């Protein structure tokens with residue numbers, strides 16, 4: 333792993349001086365600022381070109397650090413589900429949306445009364461969070477509406493040469509965290525499919541007495557989770573069998589690139605954004621990507637592919653974080 337202790341110390345010092353630092357997580361690279369510093373957090377929105385009402389996830393080094401960020405009294409069960417899911421799935425690709433504690437800056441939550449919390453599984457991320465003194469607010473380290481970065485080189489390409497980046501190599505999961513809202517008295521709601529499968533969440537919740545039925549997607553959408561998202565510039569089409577779709581188009585003289593799962597969903601998720609980026613630069617007329625089975629990581633892969641296809645189709649929908 334490339335980042336050495338002195339690089340981490342320099343990055344932590346920059347964060348303490350209210351500068352932005354990009355860092356690896358197991359899902360994608362994040363663009364971090366200390367979540368307790370509103371002026372630092374504001375710079376994130378400027379750097380990304382992101383609307384200020386899109387809330388940020390607060391990344392913690394340890395589950396015990398949630399106490400500074402959550403108002404347990406306003407959770408339907410006083411935080412029992414929060415504690416159980418945190419013990420089961422953190423560190424890992426799960427973000428839990430909870431009522432925010434009174435001190436959480438509006439800049440972090442986009443003015444909302446809730447805050448998204450997660451303990452990432454990447455050792456460099458956790459070491460950096462601890463060295464910076466806790467709580468890093470971080471969206472994915474891409475320009476607004478673009479594909480999330482899964483390498484330090486992607487971050488550099490998105491946000492320029494001056495940004496301090498902790499290089500942890502390629503991200504292991506490759507798609508963003510699963511977001512679960514715990515605020516609704518009716519029960520947990522899935523706001524974004526992601527690196528942790530919804531089936532694993534249903535199973536863990538069933539062990540606590542919830543019926544083992546699919547999670548509702550929630551009336552309260554995650555702001556920024558708009559139809560168009562993660563958009564490549566090249567037209568993108570989705571298909572069960574990309575090569576079969578590509579054959580007649582190629583025969584007609586079109587330059588068509590295909591993106592295929594190879595039957596390995598974890599591998600497909602891990603290389604999805606890197607391949608979208610590379611193919612987008614390849615100068616083809618059309619990308620055709622394989623839709624995954626709608627199960628486990630496949631749900632997150634398909635969600636990202638659909639948003640990317642929507643964004644690339646020339647339709648006028650707005651794009652997201």
Ligand code: TXA
Nearest residue numbers: 359362387388446447448471472508509554555556557
């Ligand atoms: O894997 C990830 O989640 C990555 C890494 C860096 O941790 N982060 C990430 O952040 O994907 P971002 O900002 O690109 O996407 C976070 C999503 C946004 O759609 C945002 O609206 C939603 O999480 N979100 C954050 N806080 C929320 C809240 N309090 N309520 C509802 N949605 C929230």
Ligand code: MG
Nearest residue numbers: 471472480653
């Ligand atoms: Mg993002």
